[in-house]
Amino acid sequence: MSSAMIERIWNSIFETLYMVAVSGLISIAIGVALGVALYVTRPRQILAMPALNSVLSIIVNVGRSVPFIILALAIVPFTKLLVGSFIGNTAAIVPLTIAAIPFVARLIEGALNEVQPGLIEAAQSMGATPRQIITKVLLPEARGGIITGVTITFIALIGYSAMAGAVGAGGLGAIAINYGYNRYNSLVMLITVAIMVVLVQGIQMLGDYLVRRANHK
Amino acid sequence: MIKLENVSKIYGQGSGAVHALKPVDLHVPKGSITGVIGTSGAGKSTLIRCVNLLERPSTGRVLVDEQDLTALSESGLRKARHDIGMIFQHFNLLSSRTVFANVALPLELMGITKRDIRDRVLPLLELTGLSDKAASYPAELSGGQKQRVAIARALASRPKVLLCDEATSALDPQTTASILTLLRDINTQLGLTILLITHEMEVVKTICDQVALIANGELVETAEVGDFFTAPRTQLGRTFLNDYLELEPPRNLLERLLEAPGERTHPIVRLAFRGDTASAPIISRLSREFDIEVSILEARIEDIQGRTLGLMIAELMGPTAITQDVLTFLNKLDLHVEVLGHVQRND
Ligand SMILES: Nc1ncnc2c1ncn2[C@@H]1O[C@H](COP(=O)(O)OP(=O)(O)OP(=O)(O)O)[C@@H](O)[C@H]1O
Ligand SMILES: [Mg+2]
Numbered sequence: 001m002s003s004a005m006i007e008r009i010w011n012s013i014f015e016t017l018y019m020v021a022v023s024g025l026i027s028i029a030i031g032v033a034l035g036v037a038l039y040v041t042r043p044r045q046i047l048a049m050p051a052l053n054s055v056l057s058i059i060v061n062v063g064r065s066v067p068f069i070i071l072a073l074a075i076v077p078f079t080k081l082l083v084g085s086f087i088g089n090t091a092a093i094v095p096l097t098i099a100a101i102p103f104v105a106r107l108i109e110g111a112l113n114e115v116q117p118g119l120i121e122a123a124q125s126m127g128a129t130p131r132q133i134i135t136k137v138l139l140p141e142a143r144g145g146i147i148t149g150v151t152i153t154f155i156a157l158i159g160y161s162a163m164a165g166a167v168g169a170g171g172l173g174a175i176a177i178n179y180g181y182n183r184y185n186s187l188v189m190l191i192t193v194a195i196m197v198v199l200v201q202g203i204q205m206l207g208d209y210l211v212r213r214a215n216h217k
Numbered sequence: 218m219i220k221l222e223n224v225s226k227i228y229g230q231g232s233g234a235v236h237a238l239k240p241v242d243l244h245v246p247k248g249s250i251t252g253v254i255g256t257s258g259a260g261k262s263t264l265i266r267c268v269n270l271l272e273r274p275s276t277g278r279v280l281v282d283e284q285d286l287t288a289l290s291e292s293g294l295r296k297a298r299h300d301i302g303m304i305f306q307h308f309n310l311l312s313s314r315t316v317f318a319n320v321a322l323p324l325e326l327m328g329i330t331k332r333d334i335r336d337r338v339l340p341l342l343e344l345t346g347l348s349d350k351a352a353s354y355p356a357e358l359s360g361g362q363k364q365r366v367a368i369a370r371a372l373a374s375r376p377k378v379l380l381c382d383e384a385t386s387a388l389d390p391q392t393t394a395s396i397l398t399l400l401r402d403i404n405t406q407l408g409l410t411i412l413l414i415t416h417e418m419e420v421v422k423t424i425c426d427q428v429a430l431i432a433n434g435e436l437v438e439t440a441e442v443g444d445f446f447t448a449p450r451t452q453l454g455r456t457f458l459n460d461y462l463e464l465e466p467p468r469n470l471l472e473r474l475l476e477a478p479g480e481r482t483h484p485i486v487r488l489a490f491r492g493d494t495a496s497a498p499i500i501s502r503l504s505r506e507f508d509i510e511v512s513i514l515e516a517r518i519e520d521i522q523g524r525t526l527g528l529m530i531a532e533l534m535g536p537t538a539i540t541q542d543v544l545t546f547l548n549k550l551d552l553h554v555e556v557l558g559h560v561q562r563n564d
Contacts, residue, residue, distance in 0.1 A: 122309035125269055126323040126374065127298035136322065140313040216312050216354035 001187060009175055009191060015089050016171035016199070019164065020157045023096035027157075028150055030097075031104025034060070036134055038105055039112040046120065046130045063102030068160050071095050072167045092169035096160055104153050111145025112138055144215040151207025155200050162196065172196055218378060218410040219245035219268060224277035225434075226263050237263040239434045240276060245378075245427070250404050250411040252425035252442075254418065254457070260434040261414040265382050268412060269301045270294060282377055299327060302371030306383035308363040310355040316342070316366050317351040323374045341369040345399065361392035368399060372407075379403070381413035385420060393417075397424050418461035422446065422521055430454055446521050447489045448553040455555075464515055464528050466557060474558035482559035483532050484540050485514075489553040490527035499550070500531075507543050509535030532560065 038060065040046050041053040066074070072095035076086045079094040115138055123137045139146070162173025172192045180189025226238040237260045245251045255261050266272040268279060270286050279286045286297055310319050320341055324334045342348045345365040355363055364384060371379055381400070385393040401424045403409050415421065421428050421442060428445050430438040430453060438451045449455045459465055466474065466485055475482060490499075500511050515530040533540045547554045 116307075116309070118305060118307055118309040119311060121271060122303070122305065123322075123326075125271060125298060125301070125303040125380075126326055126370075127295035128326050129295065132326050136325065137311065141311055143313060214313075216356050 005179070005188065008179075009172075009188070009195070012170060012172050012175045012192070013195060015169075016158065016161050016173070016196075019089050019092050019096060019161045019169065019171055020154060023093045023100060023161075024150075024154050024157050026093075027097045027100035027104050028153060031101045031153075032108050032146070034101060034105035035108025035112065036138070038109040039138070040130065040134065046124075046133055060102040060105050063098070064106065066099075068095070068099050068163055069166065071099050072164065087168035089170050092161065092164035092167070092171075095167075096157060096164060099160060100153055100157055103156065104149065107149030107152060108142075108146060111142040111149055114145050115141045144211045147207060147210045147214055151203060151211075154203050154207075158196060158199055158203075218247040218249075218282060219243070219412055220278075220280040221264075221267070222278045222280070224264075224267055224274045224279060226260075226267060226272060227275045237434055238267065238274075241434075241436050243429060243436060243439070245410060245412050247410055248404070248408050249426045250400070250413065250424050251427040251429065252421040253412070253414040253429045253431055254416065254421050255414075255431035256416060259431045261416070261431055262382055263434075264431065265380050265412065265414050268378075268380055269298055269303060299323070299374040300376050301378045301380060302374065302376035303380040303382070304364065304367045304371050304384045306386050308355070308360075308367045308387075310363055310366055310370075312355050314354075315351065316347055316353050316355070316358070319355070319366055320369045320373055323370060327374060337373060338369075341372055344372075344403075345369040359392075360388050361395060364388065364392075364396050365399065368396075368403070372403065372409075377410060379409050379411045381411065383415060384413060386415070386417070390419075393420070394423070400424060418457065422461075422519075424522075430457060443491075443521060443524060446519070446526055447491050462517070462519065462528060464517065464530065466514055466530050470514065470560065473560050475560065476558060478537060478559045479561070480537075481562045482537070483534050483562055484544065484559050485530065485532055485557045486544070486547075487555045487557055488527075488529045488531065488547070490529075491524070491551060491553075499547075499552075503533075503543060503546075507535065507539055507546075509533060509539055509543060530557070534562075 034056065038053065038056055041049040041056070043050045075095055075098065079086045079091050082094055083091050085091050119137050119141060120133055123133050128136065161171050162176065165171055165173030165177050172195055176189055176192040179185045180192060221241055221243040223240045223242060224238065225240045228235040228237055241264065253261055253264060263272060267274045268281070270279065274287065281297065281301060284297060286294060289297055311322065314322065317338055320338045321334045324337060342351055345368055347362065347365055347369065350358065350362065355366065358366065385396050388396060397420060400411060404411055413420070425442050428440060428442050429436050432453055438449065438454045440450065445454065446458065449458050464487070465471065470485065474485065478484065503509060503511050512532040512534055513529060514532060517528050519526040519528060533543055544554065544556065
């Protein structure tokens with residue numbers, strides 16, 4: 001393998017990490033807020049707003065049911081408007097983020113669902129405001145589940161980012177498609193896949209470690 | 218201190234509506250421990266949750282320290298809740314927080330500074346015997362210790378009232394006893410008014426001053442605990458008490474029991490002696506003065522918060538005319554007599 005190819009692969013690792021990290025952080029920030037909203041606006045919840053809840057839920061379901069490739073192509077005009085181009089790593093962050101937000105939201109909602117209703121009740125009996133219940137009870141008590149959700153999100157984003165390679169972004173996926181697949185270079189294919197496996201494994205181990213540290217159950 | 222006026226609760230609407238609480242009036246005097254007792258599904262939790270408006274009553278008013286909670290705004294209610302502590306059957310501690318931080322939670326919610334929080338939490342851990350557990354997490358504690366943390370947490374905001382929803386139902390008898398002692402100590406030391414609900418007569422007997430019996434969402438009987446244990450006024454009260462005391466006539470006698478006296482029958486009576494009215498002298502007096510025999514079928518002594526209560530089931534073996542006189546005589550004494558029925562003489 002040429003040294004140019006090694007450098008290409010090396011750089012592509014950072015491109016992947018860049019896309020995954022940025023889209024991950026943004027989608028988690030928005031997805032956590034959306035997940036909390038999905039939970040607290042349920043009927044009989046602390047900020048019950050059934051109509052809003054249904055609307056949010058439908059939006060999230062629509063977002064989750066569109067395949068990533070279709071989404072990436074469908075929002076090209078929006079991406080162009082936002083980052084000035086629809087090709088490249090930065091441009092890929094837009095569909096990655098949008099695809100991940102509803103995903104994160106449902107995972108967070110699920111994590112909050114695991115919090116015993118009795119804890120909310122106890123906080124209410126102490127005179128907690130809804131905001132205090134969210135920040136002092138729901139989020140801290142769900143943090144194991146939230147970290148699990150974040151881990152799953154980053155891993156999913158590594159997969160999505162590889163697909164982003166098919167629509168003009170860089171990263172490991174692009175290398176695998178352009179060299180491994182289109183030019184029948186099985187060694188390159190093997191190496192990129194191996195790197196992705198290592199990345200996923202690393203994220204999973206880090207996530208598991210953090211969950212263990214967070215849980216005092 | 219707590220007054221429920223005409224409080225009712227209906228869950229759901231239309232044909233699926235559940236009348237969990239029929240209109241109820243209850244007064245919990247300042248400084249007292251009042252117990253609400255009832256079977257599962259009677260509406261106990263609904264009742265206690267209406268006191269701090271975790272459940273909003275369908276009708277009626279809830280007054281705590283003369284403040285009508287049902288008339289308050291959301292923020293007014295939150296403020297009022299600082300004066301009402303609550304503990305739960307399953308403790309409801311935050312697993313992500315240490316014991317110290319759990320007790321500190323209500324103070325954080327009130328916006329109290331870190332230093333002041335420390336000054337208030339540490340004495341509470343002392344009071345509840347948890348000083349060495351401050352840095353532990355709830356998962357590392359026993360059930361009894363968890364409930365102590367919950368009690369310390371409920372006391373942190375210095376409430377005037379403590380609500381206990383089946384606080385000892387998840388605990389073994391020994392731990393229950395120690396938690397009840399703690400509640401009694403808090404009641405006397407801090408002058409805290411306590412409203413507790415339970416399905417265990419033992420809890421009522423051990424610490425309550427007043428008891429309210431609830432069934433099918435209705436308060437059937439409210440009485441001083443001493444009075445209730447000697448002379449419950451309602452049939453349900455008697456059933457509850459007898460189930461607890463297990464003081465029923467022997468089975469073979471029950472089968473022979475007649476409702477009305479006949480030509481040749483003996484009355485079966487249940488006697489409850491209060492305080493130091495000793496039972497033995499009365500029995501011998503009956504034999505002496507009325508020339509009848511008294512056959513004791515069941516007898517026991519109960520200790521109700523330091524006061525003695527003697528209970529006895531006996532057959533008055535004599536001619537009907539005389540046993541009538543005996544009953545009149547017994548009714549004049551300071552004891553409670555109840556005729557359970559009559560049995561045929563077998564002579
Ligand atoms: N949120 C609710 N929605 C509908 N029905 C309810 C609700 N909560 C309670 N109920 C009903 O109200 C009645 C009284 O319930 P409650 O929980 O007050 O009983 P309880 O005396 O506390 O019983 P337990 O000893 O089993 O806790 C029951 O029939 C119950 O099914
Ligand atoms: Mg209950």
